[in-house]
Amino acid sequence: MATPQQIVATKLNHEVVLRVPRPASIEASDEVGLLDVAGRKLYLVVVPRNKTYGVVPGSGIKVIAGSVSWKDKTGSVHERSRAIDPFTVVSTIVESKDNSVTAGNEGGIVLLMKDAGAQSSRGPYSDMSQLRAHTIFPGRFPAEVRHMDFPWVQVQDRPWANGKWKGVEFYNIAGFYVRSLDSDENLCHFQFWTAGVNTNAGFHNHIEQTMCEIHVCLANGTGKGGMSWATVDDDQFKPTEPDLSKIDHQVVPSMYEQGPMWRTVADGPPKLRINGTVDYGWHAWISGEGDPKRQSYDVWVVFEFPPLIARVPSVAPKTLKAGRYRVSSLSSQLDVLVQDADSADNTPIILKTPAEKELQQQWDIAKVPGTDLFTLRNVSSLSFATASWPLVSGQSVVGHRSLAVMDITSSWSIEPVSPGVYKIRLIGTQLYWSHPDSGNNSQLTLRDAESDESALLWVFHEVKH
Incomplete structure (x- = not known):
């Protein structure tokens, strides 16, 4: 059974709600296994404020709340928070000289992505059977959570597909909610996607929900897949018949994350539409080109955060040491x-x-x-x-x-x-x-x-x- 300073899990339909203690309220880190997928074993970790946490070499980190940092062998400091600079990419791999990260003053909640080793299939992935996800939940989780399966569902079969993506090699795993243990505040929801070659995952603009999303690529099948976005005004772009001369494309390599793509107002808060949703331009994941008979799947994770402030040039950088x-x-x-x-x-x-x-x-x-x-x-x-x-x-x-x-x-x-x-x-x-x-x-x-x-x-x- 979990203690008040540990992560707890409950089943919610086909997903799991993970309730985490506030990092400032705990004295020791807590780590729970989630899934083994795409050559990575994924763990949710809570690190107390200003404390260090050991990281196995080759592991990647995606911050869900707070921040973590580390020094590499040259002494350079690398800091990660919920979002990097807009429209950039950066490696999630922790190359720390002492194989650890240090949480910031507010602590850190992170998804740790360990190399699964030889026992797990490695990319490139030519068949969906190679991407089967396996749970690695701890014994303290309730039985109804431990017995859950996380199958890849073809997107055409999702109720929200509404007839789209028929026959397209495009799949989804509904995933995990991360919420505060004491208040049930929503911190993040993340889910998994995979697409075969020549796949346009669909241009969209999140008009139907309020969130700020960040993408992390676990495996880039062709080395050319990534996020594309329209470079023209919204009314000058037709998402169902995209003119690829009107887009920019940014490759997101394996084990890299991409920065914010939403529109911002002065100093970095997201621009909001009249219905309260975050203002995005049209954007989509587009996989690399290839022969469908010789598939090579992209696998990525989408982290859906409540609205957050992004770093922008209008704010004076690094003016004062915390x-x-x-x-x-x-x-x-x-x-x-x-x-x-x-x-x-x-x-x-x-x-x-x-x-x-x-x-x-x-x-x-x-x-x-x-x-x-x-x-x-x-x-x-x-x-x-x-x-x-x-x-x-x-x-x-x-x-x-x-x-x-x-x-x-x-x-x-x-x-x-x-x-x-x-x-x-x-x-x-x-x-x-x-x-x-x-x-x-x-x-x-x-x-x-x-x-x-x-x-x-x-x-x-x-x-x-």
């Missing part, structure tokens, strides 16, 4: 704190005379995973620096523990002005931290860039702890 800081006004030398260290939502954030050892004047500053944005969490109140609503000049900055969707009112761009001096801008706006006067107990507000420059400048003093 860590614990005092934040002070350059002009007044007063420190920023949550009034009376009160953890209640909407508590004013004020300026006060510095006290270096006072926890209420210290902030844990962390990167929003996969971006160059930051959150600021007060060490004493455990509340986040948050903009009140509506987002207008003169609005208050307050302490908040109940955060907005995608943290859009508590994510900040920390922008260098001169060595050691920064402005702090709210995501998606041109509103900056400001103080209307420089006296003790004056309240922090948002102001536009035309305001008094001296009131917009801040200094970060690193705190050792």
Whole structure:
């Protein structure tokens, strides 16, 4: 039986719901086996914050929540979060000098993709029988989960196919939901796809559901399969009769993941349509060309996330090292704190005379995973620096523990002005931290860039702890 710090599983029709503890709440990592498919044994792993986790050489990693990093043999640091840079590809293989990864300050939830070894069939795959998926669930999972099968179903037989893909070598395995153990918050759903040569998996734009999807290729049959997307406006492209002169194609090699393909607004949140869905252009997986009598199947996994913020060029990159800081006004030398260290939502954030050892004047500053944005969490109140609503000049900055969707009112761009001096801008706006006067107990507000420059400048003093 699972403990409160372990992953638990329940059956949901033909899929499995995996409920995971929050990485910040556990002291030891937990790993559970899921499937052996396409030459890879797949495990869901939860790693506590700032802890290391051993990884067998040759394994790949896809982050589902939080972040992980590692150093290669040259000393270069590689970091992974839910999404890499848009319209790029990167290897999922962990080439760590010490065969481990380290979770970030928020911990990490990852799909670990181990090399299955000689006992599992290896690609290229010329017949679907070579791709049969086998479960590797742990004994602690309920019997109804352990006895489940995960067959490849030809897409033409899925109820949502609606008559499409008849006779096409295109298959699907309905997969897994990952949810928080304490709140049942949806973190991700992932499922599996395979397609033979010469297959267009269908141009689509997700008008029917709200999600941000990321693709990971387990096996690229021809070495030429990957994601294609329309390069013209939506109304200039016919998805049922695609003009391939109007697309770009990006090969996603075996054991690589691809970055976001959805449209974004300023600073990286996804652009939303009037029905609340994420705005995508037309896109499709298209396999490489070949002789159907000599098949070579592509196999990929689609990770379907709730809307998330992507890294974009408008945000100042790598401006500050994550860590614990005092934040002070350059002009007044007063420190920023949550009034009376009160953890209640909407508590004013004020300026006060510095006290270096006072926890209420210290902030844990962390990167929003996969971006160059930051959150600021007060060490004493455990509340986040948050903009009140509506987002207008003169609005208050307050302490908040109940955060907005995608943290859009508590994510900040920390922008260098001169060595050691920064402005702090709210995501998606041109509103900056400001103080209307420089006296003790004056309240922090948002102001536009035309305001008094001296009131917009801040200094970060690193705190050792």
